[in-house]
Amino acid sequence: MRMVFDWYVNGNGTGKPMSIFKILTSLMSLGIPTRGDKENHVAKKRDVGIWSDAMIRHILKNETYTGTWFYGKTKMVSDGNESNKRPKSKRGFGKQVARPAEEWIPVPVPTIISQEIFMEAQERLKLNLEQSNRNTKREYLMARRLRCTKCGYTFVGMTRREKHRYYRCNGVWRTPKVCDTPHFRVDDVDNTVWAWVKELLQHPENIAAGLQGMQDETVRANQALYERLDMIQQRIEESERQLQKLLDLYLNDDFPREVLQERKSRLEETISNLRHEQAELSHHLQATVLSDEQIEDIEAFCAQVREGLENATFEQKRQLIDMLDVRGKLAIENDEKVVYVKCFLGQQLLSVARTSPSLNIGVTRTPNCASPPTAPSR
DSSP states (O other), rough: HHHHHHHHOOOOSSSOOOOOOHHHHHHHHOOOOHHHHHHHTTTTOSTTTOOOOOHHHHHHOGGGGGGGEEEEEEEEEEOOOOEEEOOOOBSSSSSSEEOOOOOEEEEEOOSSSOOOHHHHHHHHHHHHHHHHHHHOOTOOOOTTTTTEEEEEEEEEEEETTTTTTEEEEGGGGGGSOOOOOOOOEEHHHHHHHHHHHHHTOOOOHHHHHHHHHHHHHHHHHHHHHHHHHHHHHHHHHHHHHHHHHHHHHHHHTOOHHHHHHHHHHHHHHHHHHHHHHHHHHHHHHHHHHHHHHHHHHHHHHHHHHHHSSSSSOOHHHHHHHHHHTTTEEEETTTEEEEEEEETEEEEEEEEEOOOOTTTTTEEEOOOSSSOOOOOOOO
16 A cells, blocks of 8 residues: 555656556556455456556545544435345445435544655645546547446547547556457547437427436336335324324323333334434435426526527537436447437437538437446446
8 A cells, every 4th residue: 555655656766656557557567466356255356466547546545544444434224125135234224325424433543654645645636637627628528428338448538640539448458458349439429429419409399208207217216215205104193193192191191101101202212213214215305306496497408508509619518418417338239330328318329420521410320229238347
């Protein structure tokens, strides 16, 4: 761990800090095992001694090495399916969600990395992220939004000779190589995806149908939570009825007051726990499902931008791509380059074939399709 931080901040004796990619290749050349190589309970995704950039970033961002570990970063909430599931290892039943940082409990642990070195690493990580975000002069419309269906790695933009731009799969550049998917021309992919987005936005019925479909899918996905909420409400009402009966018995002196008081305390505690769970589930569902006001705002925004789609600048296109959360999976099918594109308004399989300059939009290959195939785990 000390070597990784030292390499990233100071370099390996050359006076120049090492990149994350250089660090992982150096660790592999030294034959240093990963955590998954040494711990049986860690799921292995790669061969022995194969590091990834995600592993290095996880190390560099792990504040535990500075002497403080935090307990209680997550908690389990009920998802209504406890009776149909096996308990998760070390977590139990339900759904795991993040706790607010103020609820974390700090625990002192041995210090491996000084606070100064850790903060220097964070500054460099932040600077590299800002520089990568500022690298927009190449205008990759689908930057950080494309994934390979074959290996699961993301596609990134690259430029050759200052004029030829491509999306290339990161799996091709791994050490060792894990993918052989060819490059995709940026213009072909971006124009095809943008033509699909324009077609969606130029037809109000597409927007209404897409939003309604997203709402229906969200409700179906959270059906167990809605059923759990109904059951909680029924239990609250039943407990309150029992509490009222206890009050009647107390007033009539039909039972010893000590017995009634104990029963009353248990019911009040049950009601309090149920209301707490009810509030958490309601908050989760409200954050997941769009309100009527949000749907109206989206439809109004789409109507506002519809007129300027033909002459939209790159920045305006990218804003729409981000707002609609447009993502794609690139693949080779039947010797043809295709993209499975989707956003919350719909999804489609499109051919990434080059088109005439007058059209410059790609070719729609099929109508709305089922969900694209899931890439194999890495």
